[in-house]
Amino acid sequence: MAKILENKALGEGFYLLAAEEKNRAQKGQFYMLRAWEHYPVLSRPISVYDADGETVRFLYKVVGQGTEIFASLRAGEEIALDGPHGNGFPKLPDKKRIALVGGGVGIAPLYLAGKSYKKENPVCTVDIYLGFSGQPVLTDEFEAAADHLSVNVGGFVTDDIDPCAYDAILACGPTIMMKVLYEKCVKTGTDAPLYVSMENRMACGIGACLVCTCKTAHGRKKVCKDGPVFLGSEVFGIE
């Protein structure tokens, strides 16, 4: 069990939860979170928003019974964190211009991604594109992690980005957003590979039950174990 250090409401149903947990979590990985005994039956997959070895932070949005319970937790209480799971975002040592594109709560894994890419390769530039349907959250933090931050409210974040201006693009958000972005990449003929982080429903979170698999160019893959990050061409280029 991990001790909750803070669980702050950010407005628009978004919360930022920090917990004390020794970890080696990498950008784009996730944990299975649980703050109850038997019911609801399943734990909830939530991306790592930020991690520093001693603490992990999660950005989540209240959408149902599980996230509602998370929102009711207070500092000092405990939460079960199982993870980190998944492959995470790739290392991109030879990419100079990186774009991170997030829609809705899909922005969550992009903060650590931005920080990490800058750290791994100080000469690279990281531009972050965020799309919100309501009031934006955490833009200060994202601003600090990016060379350039672009925030879109109420429109299509995919309209804001020129794929040809980048050497690599990473996206997380609604499937439709990622698909549109993939199509834009194909249409503009950019050389930048697009990586997408998938959000399939999960049960075990560890690769044992196959409820989360998605179709890819190389057969069905487990989103929890082989993913959640795949090449856009692998998942959207097969239809």
Add this chain to the structure above:
Amino acid sequence: MSKRLETEFAGIRFKNPVVLASGTCGFGRELDEYFDIERLGGLCSKGLLSHPHGGNDGIRIWETASGIMNSVGLENPGVDTFIENDLDWINQKDLVNIVNLGGHSLEDYEEGMEKLNRVDLDILELNISCPNVKSGGMNFGTKTEVARQIVRRIRGICRHKMVVKLSPNAEDIVSLAKMCQEEGADGVSLTNTFLAMAVDIKKKAPVFLNTYAGLSGPAIKPIALRMVHQVAKAVSIPVMGLGGITTWQDAIEFIMAGATVVQIGTATFMKPDISMDILDGMERYLEENGYENIREIRGIL
């Protein structure tokens, strides 16, 4: 650990009666990172078909009060890949290796069985709750006389101990179990998932592309327990009981209702090593109540 939990099932020694249920534990590797799977009595593999299968499209999992519905649709790597990648690994482990086999036609079952006859394993668990392609997707395991065809054919060629996994959607689960005994099965396991449904009222459509899906978890426990009790009373071959077992108390209930072995499925999703809590709780219960061996409480109801 004492010998209190040691048990025998169809002539096979189980160091304890706690087994992980098919489809909820892969082939054991992932869970072995959470606890030493050699502490388990046994492990049932993901349901295999002779050939690889991609399973169902669309949403595959949906939560309901105290349960989950799944529509994985027997996604699996196929018997050959299992034999190549996982069989030796699991055979080397000190636990009862139970391999779950399904099929979409009689020929499918036979082909898978022939492949598994060429290798070593401890128990073949025959899953007859598969959709029968030839009869329009209806379950093989719902009608006793339809199920008899597969059980007879596979019993005829299976050189391993064979347990038949029964579907609670059977028209008459007691007659199904009796049939398995008549056809020479070494035991039965029950229950598989209950056919269920969920509706997305926003989309005004069923949640699952297949409309129906399999319900498991605590929600089904009382019904599964009743079925285990009825079947254990009606047959002399041993019974593996499952369906919603989440706590050690649940497991003891199934044993008292007549199960020799208990399988843990959905509960593993709550906590990957929940089977170890169940195991420890059962041991403690026997010790505190002065039982030398679990058989003293088996089928006492």
